[in-house]
Amino acid sequence: MTQPQPSAPTQQPTSGVRTIEDSVRTDFHGAMTYGRYLDLDRLLNAQHPVSVPEHHDEMLFIIQHQTSELWLKLMLHELREARARLAADDLGMALKCLARVKAIQKQLTDQWTVLATLTPREYAQFRGDLGNASGFQSYQYRAVEFILGNKHRGMLKVFSSEPEAQALLEGLLEEPTVYDEFLRAVARAGYGVPEDILTRDVSEPWTFHDDLLPVFRRIYEEEGTPWGLYESCEALVDVEDNFQFWRFRHLRTVQRTIGFKRGTGGSSGVDFLKRALDLTFFPELYAVRTEIGA
């Protein structure tokens, strides 16, 4: 039998000009447009370099941060939804949200390659103009950390001059984390999650619970584990791995750009960021791997 052949191009392109088809709308007075829908006037007028005279590379620095903040906004939005879906025992939709979170994290991590084109000297030429501003004051980053379990009441004081940001963080501090809601769903699915875990003070940072290991062993080792439970465990591990990849790229970018200088936010710099690599959201999901046998 003859296979169908791919059809040949009907016409060889002969010019670099594409005619605008007659049906394409060109008059947008009083109509919805691309720019209005996306509020581009505000978005594209929100880059305000502070160096005088303006340093060419400050635009890169600003846009790198602004795009990161936009992705963080979407990430928080999706994490809230994932948490709500877990609370409703809708693991399928929770997984869908977490898949998007993972794709955003990849974007955020890969984005470091753009900032890595900023040389140490270029950055030093406008770093002084940043005053004590620092990513440490990113409330959206802190919100993501909170909802994933790295709660830290002490961080709220950083936002005393930004009441809305502080209120958002205070709210998240008092709410359950994604992991809290996942473990409640696991308990409802019939696994023996210890009561003290289900009723913990959710405003506290997560602490390691040995007695969760048998629960996760069952999920990972038993035949017939509901697929959504297993998949959710793996999705959480992916999210934590991705989070650590972002932290690591940040650390390495900082190191190649400012070496071991102190941070503008007042911390020791690279050393302080290194210690963030010891933070973990879902320690039991990693610990159970030590116990899993053939």
Ligand code: HEM
């Ligand atoms: C040349 C570029 C950068 C340098 C030199 C740098 C440096 C630092 C330093 C030294 C800190 C520690 C706090 C301090 O004392 O300031 C820090 C924290 C932080 N930076 Fe950056 N940073 C850079 C780019 C970015 C970008 C693009 C983001 C994206 C939003 C970001 C987000 C953060 C966050 C969220 C923290 C807090 C981390 C934590 O609490 O563990 N940074 N940065």
Ligand SMILES: N[C@@H](CC(=O)c1ccccc1NC=O)C(=O)O
């Ligand atoms: N902490 C950085 C400054 C910095 O990166 C920064 C400054 C203003 C706005 C965002 C920043 N990004 C991340 O910390 C530094 O020590 O150079």
